[in-house]
Amino acid sequence: MADIINLLPENIANQIAAGEVIQRPASAVKELLENAVDAGATEIKLFVNDAGKALIQVIDNGKGMSETDARMSFERHATSKIKNIDDLFHIKTMGFRGEALASIAGVAQVELKTKKPGETIGTFIEIENSVVITQEPVATPEGTNIAMKNLFFNVPARRNFLKSNASELRHIVDEFIRVAMAFPNIFFSLTSNGQEIFHLERGSLKQRIIQILGSNYNANLVSVKEETDYLNIYGFVGKPETAKKTRGDQYFFVNNRFIKSAYLNHAVMNAFSDMIAKDSFPMYTLFIDLDPSRLDINVHPTKQEIKFEDEKIIYAFVQSAVKHALAQYSVTPTLDFELDSSIQHTEAVSQPFTSEKQNSIAGSSLYKTFTQKNQAHFINSKSDLEQWDTPKNVEQILTKQHGFPPIPSSEKSKPADTFSTFNRHADAVKPNKKPSAEEYVQVHKAFIIAENENGFIVIHQQNAHERILYERFVYAMKGKPIAIQRNLFPVTLEVTPADAILINELLPDLNVLGFQVEAFGKNTFVIQGSPADVTDGNEKVALEKMLEQYKHFSMDVSFSKREKLLRSMAWQQSVKAGTFLDKKEITSLVEELFACEICNTTPNGKPVFLEFKKDELDKMFGR
Template sequence: MSKICLLPDHLVNQIAAGEVVERPASALKELMENSLDAGAASISVDLAEGGSKLIRVSDDGSGIDRAELALALSRHATSKIASLEDLHKVRTLGFRGEGLASIASVSQLSLSSRAEGSEQAWRVEADNGLIHEAEPAALARGTTVEVRDLYFNVPARRKFLKTAATEYAHCEDVFKRVALSRPDLALTLTHNGKVQWRLKSESPSERMRAVLGNEFADSMLQIEQAAGGLRLAGFAGSPTLSRAGRDAQFVFVNGRFVRDKVVLHAVRQAYQDVLHLDRQPLYVLFIELDPEAVDVNVHPTKTEVRFRESQAVHRFLFHSLNRALAETRAGSLAPNGDSPADDVVPGSLGTFSYPKPSFEQMRMPLAVNEGAPADFYGTLFGGLREAARAQDALASTEVADRPVPTYVLPAAPQTSRALPAGEDDFPPLGFALAQLHGVYVLAQARDGLIVVDMHAAHERVVYERLKTALDAAEMPTQPLLIPLAFPADRLDVATVEEHADTLRQIGFEMAVLGPNQLAVRAIPMLLRDADAIELARSLLADIRTVGASRMLTEKRDQLLASMACHGAVRANRSLTLPEMNALLREMEATERSGQCNHGRPTWFRLSMNELDKLFMRGQ
């Protein structure tokens, strides 16, 4: 066995580089974080061959004195901490004192800097870990770090690098993180001599649009919450705007990009009620708390943190996001990104105010609201009849044996009121016009056409009512005049006998008529139109599979979502115009009504501009 001996410093640096500098993107992250800590207002990044040939980061920060240039490339040298107490309340991004030394040990590195107040810039070079003497350089201000031929002296590590395109993609991701975290920074990214990104100092919302695109910026929800020393700010994407991967999820803790399990779980829980299947939400969130309440020194790459009070952080994030997502009422933000009105803010819905329904209202079936003035429909259908008669007259002048289309139009309602006087007379989702194929409700809004999936929309309305009633322990029930008996197996009978109290708690009353027969005596009032027997069988199967206690706690929302699906209006059911308008008004008053229980959008808007483009009007 070999004798124990100290490793050479150069080998120690190369071993550390294996942890800190996984790929060019890791080196870029260290260099850009140093620029941020130096107080830079602008940063320029130049890459070649995905960063494997060249990484150059230039900033206009405070710079480094000549006497400290060589020291900056030494191991465990830093200006950011000096004691254990400083380590417990780290406020800077780079603090370990290993980044530059590790990069220099596996590359040809040049460090040029001009400190504030200095008349001369200086440069030091490191080749294979050997640091040369400082020499004069030409630099107006700030610092420039140039890294060439990464891993040129560690062939075994270099062969694990991917293609230039792949490595560039990772570098670009690092650049985007910095861009999102600091909208006030001016940033430029060049690859192989071509400018890929040029961002000016701008507002947070403008930076979101520049980096994540118009679709995210048009539908994002702004968040601003604070409680108990915690602050959450940022932007959450609309639930209808989701992706298969997590490439658009950004969380910053005290300005540091992190991937933390506690944060990811809290966000996922907040979205689970409105997200479709295994889709991933988009968000950019900034969490601020006392630096002593979070440990950022738990991983060499500093992308993982440990919260001192992780449960408190989880609860705060969940409730803050859940509250913001609850305001996604239909009409507050259009699923395609168009706001119904410039003066509409989340929760206000313009000039219309819709309080939550009371329990007395919840005990009643879906209320009928006349909604649109009757003359509105009379004018609409009258115009269609005139168009049909003109088409028939035109067809009659053509070849006699040519088939003439027949138009069957709905009867117009009796007219008694005039059209809406102006745009302010329209509620956010407008007034119903017609039903399409028994599935969609068409409505005229202030500026365009609203299309509503009636089953998905009503499902969300019923679901939110069920949640409110169960939370208040006031689930309204509807006794059946004649109990509905149905055959059941012995497991279903046993479930009713064992969990009668649980069933009553969620609005069901069931009785055992025999060893293989059950009867439904009462169901939740909100589900009065559902198939009671089918609903009962589904409920008993869920309780038997999951257990009554879990069904009312962690699986509660799944249970209520299933019940709501049974109680919602089905496709191909004909609705009258007052019923359609009643559904629209309910959507405007219901939290999260922009999505159904499965995360699918419940409505869509086509603006007049979009319709004009489809028909090439004005072109």
């Protein structure tokens, strides 16, 4: 019988590797930018056309490559960073796996120009489908100029899975920001279809943060800096009054590599726990430097998830460093009339740190452990860390302590779609009858009590309004447009480059949902009209908050773009707890709620009302 096992051809092996490394244009951007950083460049320019599908080009002024190295760089498992197995556990550079260029060459047409400093002539290489088409000398500046064209040209099935240009460009911007944020001493620029989106001059970390996240953080950053024998932590956190009701701009870097970690995020949230509302989120950009042998960065293909040797130690250090910074700088809030009222009235915002509070923080066992030399491995086991035995508990703890919405099990395994989600609770149980009371009672400006034949129900006014708005928006998408009120004076909205890309992507759906928004210059938009129930003068704030909610809405679940927009707008426009409603408004809310197709849960699965039956009440009182 003939043998059936064969070695894969080189080009097919590279295409398979590309499935791990190059999942979309942004993946290639990340790899090429990291290579430029490793080359010691002080200027890195990124050019993309057609959201990276037609062209991704990175030009740097780094150390370049010799003719032999230029050719070898496209071989599989070719890297200058690893000589033996021990090197794998002492990695300090960004790109080291030796798969990136080989993978890119397997799924794109690549042109490389490179020259080492001091040499008179450089090298030009052209590769297509892993095959070298051209290799010849070329006149080129010092450094490397690599261009990859027509991504997935030879794997059309993969190309068909790419999202819209606006969506793919947002992913590219995300990767660009993560690299640019980590290296403020390098000039970065990003040009898309001939228009420069980012122009980031070399400077300090604070300047880079303001360049990327906006000038509103200029006077609202608190420096974090702690050096210990185990690790160093430095960076900035936003003052408590800048905390948002949705996830703000949050970045963690370990040895200058961007990582995602709900575990470390929880440490920062704990540090802010007594200073901001429980359902608010602070801004932070934090860097952790530690011995590479104490972590494993190769546990995930994108290297955005890493494993620490001892996670409890890192957790304690991060929490203590942020607490110490906030106490040391005696953060004094300023009055901000656009700040959410529930944040404005928290004790931490209305009252500055007192010396007693500072002493309390400095006297905690966790802080002492952090600051005492050579005490890294003696963290008090009875501290807040004991519930963090493994990262598996992250979701439950975040849900319990910080009000993060739990992810329904049915949503963890598959993407959510607008209309399938709309009918998810087809078996939703309504009360036997709509409340029959002639009058409804509002309690604590948050709940509505309504009598029915069986007893009474308690309705949460914000959850109810979210459900009403969500279904209204779903019908709008099906062809029942939202009423629009034209602004007497158009409102100008200026946003960051990343947000401008996002708004351009959402413009068609925003118009259907009642926001008439038009592009006006590079990062500026004009709001010509808004939904009729948005208060005059509140259009800009409403759109900004909706945008923030959209960006950080249920990040752990793969919602469709439209679904995220509908949920974000329903949450943003719903009447919040703490709002007084008159009798007419209450009656309208209840009637609209029970006219909904699904009336007992919000789009996120939170209960809208609870029913109390008369016979159960009788039993409670012994009758």
